[in-house]
Amino acid sequence: MTLNVQHEVSLKAYNTFGVDVHARRFAEAFNDDDVREALAYSASHDVPLMVIGGGSNLLLTRDVDALVLRMANRGIRIVHEDCDGAIVEAEAGEPWHPFVLDTLAQGLAGLENLSLIPGTVGAAPMQNIGAYGVELKDVFHSLTAIDRHSGELREFALADCEFGYRDSLFKHQPNRWLILRVRFKLSYSANLHLDYGPVRQRLEEQGIKQPSPMHVSRAICAIRSEKLPDPATLGNAGSFFKNPLVSAERVAAIKLTHPGVVGYPQADGQVKLAAGWLIEQAGWKGFRDGDAGVHALQSLVLVNYGEASGGQLLGLAQRIQADILERFGVALEMEPNLY
Numbered sequence: 001m002t003l004n005v006q007h008e009v010s011l012k013a014y015n016t017f018g019v020d021v022h023a024r025r026f027a028e029a030f031n032d033d034d035v036r037e038a039l040a041y042s043a044s045h046d047v048p049l050m051v052i053g054g055g056s057n058l059l060l061t062r063d064v065d066a067l068v069l070r071m072a073n074r075g076i077r078i079v080h081e082d083c084d085g086a087i088v089e090a091e092a093g094e095p096w097h098p099f100v101l102d103t104l105a106q107g108l109a110g111l112e113n114l115s116l117i118p119g120t121v122g123a124a125p126m127q128n129i130g131a132y133g134v135e136l137k138d139v140f141h142s143l144t145a146i147d148r149h150s151g152e153l154r155e156f157a158l159a160d161c162e163f164g165y166r167d168s169l170f171k172h173q174p175n176r177w178l179i180l181r182v183r184f185k186l187s188y189s190a191n192l193h194l195d196y197g198p199v200r201q202r203l204e205e206q207g208i209k210q211p212s213p214m215h216v217s218r219a220i221c222a223i224r225s226e227k228l229p230d231p232a233t234l235g236n237a238g239s240f241f242k243n244p245l246v247s248a249e250r251v252a253a254i255k256l257t258h259p260g261v262v263g264y265p266q267a268d269g270q271v272k273l274a275a276g277w278l279i280e281q282a283g284w285k286g287f288r289d290g291d292a293g294v295h296a297l298q299s300l301v302l303v304n305y306g307e308a309s310g311g312q313l314l315g316l317a318q319r320i321q322a323d324i325l326e327r328f329g330v331a332l333e334m335e336p337n338l339y
Contacts, residue, residue, distance in 0.1 A: 003027050003037040005067065014070060015055035016118060018235035019310045023050075023068040029093075030072050032146070032180060038069045039148060039178075049148070050339070051178055053120035054095065056237055057127060059336045061310035071122050073180070076102055085110075085187035087141050092122025092179050096129075100217065108186035109213040110139040113193055116224045118231060118238060122179040126170045127335070128163045132220055133196030137163035141185040145170070145177040153180075165272075166242050166335060174337075192216055198223060227298045235304030236295070240317060241275040241332045254328055275332055276300040278324050292316045314338065 009026035012018055025047060029035045042049040048066040052058060073091040076099060080087040086108055090099050096119050100111045113134035117124075125143055129136050140163070143156050154177075162169040170177050190213050194200040202219040203211050211219075229236050246263075251271045254261045258281060262274035276299045279285065285299035291308035293316070295301040302313055321332045 003029075003034050003041065005041060009068075011055070011060060011064065011068065014052060014068075015058050015060055016231035016235060016237055017055075017059060017304050017308075017310070017313065018231075019060045019304065019308070019313070021060045021063045021310065023064045023066070025067040026070070027067065028070045028072040030074075032073075034073075035069070035146060035178060035180065036151060038067060039146075039151060042067050053092065053123040054118055056118035056231065057123060057336050058339070059237065059310050059313060059334075060339050061314050062339070064339060071120060075181075078106075079183060084189070085185065087183050087185055089181055089183045090121040091181050092120060094121040095119075096121055096124060103184070103186055104214050104217055107188055109188070109190040109192075110184065110186040112213040112217040113196075113199075113220060115217040116221045121182050125161060125163075125168055125179060125182060126174075127166050128161075128168050130166070131224075132199055133193040135163070135165075137161070139184050139186060141183040143179055143182040145179045148176055148178055165245070228301060229295055229298075229303060234295075235308075236301050237336045239275075239300040239335055240302045241279070241300060241320075242335055243272050243275045244330050244332060245270045245272055246330055247271070250329060254330075258328075273330060275324075278328055278330060278332070279320060282320075282323050282327055284320055284323070287316075289316060294320070310339075 005025050005027045007025055009023045010020055011023050012020040027038055029038060038049060050064055050066040050068045052068060053071050071093040073093040075091040076094060077089050078086045079089045088103055097116050099121055100115050103111050113132040117129055117131060124136050140158055144153060145156060146153055199219055202223060203215060208215050248271055251263050262277040263271040265271055279299040284294045286296040287294045290312060291305040292312040293303050293305055295303050302317060317334055324330055324332050
């Protein structure tokens with residue numbers, strides 16, 4: 001057995017909120033064999049298996065009575081290439097942003113708008129990560145996952161993943177599928193997405209009239225760095241709430257008292273509201289209760305100023321949810337996985 005199972009391990013370094021809880025048992029998977037051993041260990045010792053990546057989409061509210069398996073498998077390779085582009089495969093444990101930079105360095109476009117998102121490649125399909133007008137599904141080719149029940153490998157094409165807004169099949173079946181590696185269809189010719197948020201404006205300010213994918217990546221990194229705190233210095237999990245989808249009638253009702261409401265019409269007739277705008281209008285931006293707070297520059301981000309517990313952060317999130325529901329009639333959904 002090559003899997004190194006440790007006991008009573010602090011998870012403070014393994015979640016970006018920096019919440020100090022302990023795992024009953026902890027191990028890291030560096031390859032498929034380690035994953036299979038973890039599955040066998042979980043079954044033979046009758047302990048649940050909890051899989052984590054970078055811990056950037058996780059709020060831990062108590063000690064974890066399970067075997068926590070951190071995906072640490074690494075590797076990036078081109079599995080198919082032609083004159084138009086390439087299919088690039090990355091192991092689940094690859095950190096996301098360095099992977100994006102690796103593809104850009106190879107002259108491949110497609111992931112530039114997803115720059116500086118925390119987490120790992122394996123976690124990205126779970127959430128169908130997205131930013132600045134691009135979602136993972138837009139560049140996704142396929143992935144390999146292991147069935148946690150049978151131990152069999154399965155290949156998932158785009159249609160199999162049931163991607164939605166910050167959603168996927170894997171998010172709804174977290175105890176069934178464990179993602180091992182993901183493949184992306186990228187292009188040597190850029191089809192840049194510049195019209196979401198201040199991306200085009202930032203490039204114009206820099207005097208860049210014919211931007212490359214790398215220019216877009218750098219601009220987005222700069223924008224994100226200005227708005228979002230670095231988890232290495234201030235514990236957080238990025239955007240804590242989803243932008244809610246509501247009816248046009250609900251938006252009209254909100255406009256009666258808040259004419260400046262920020263929303264984006266969707267193809268199905270619904271409107272995606274800016275959750276950060278709602279939270280800021282309700283006065284939560286910069287709020288702090290002990291070491292749990294709302295970031296002063298970005299109201300979508302809950303932060304741990306030092307020693308906040310997961311329970312305190314969850315309590316703050318629930319207070320915000322209740323207030324937004326009462327003020328605007330809008331239910332906010334949390335993005336991080338709770339334990």
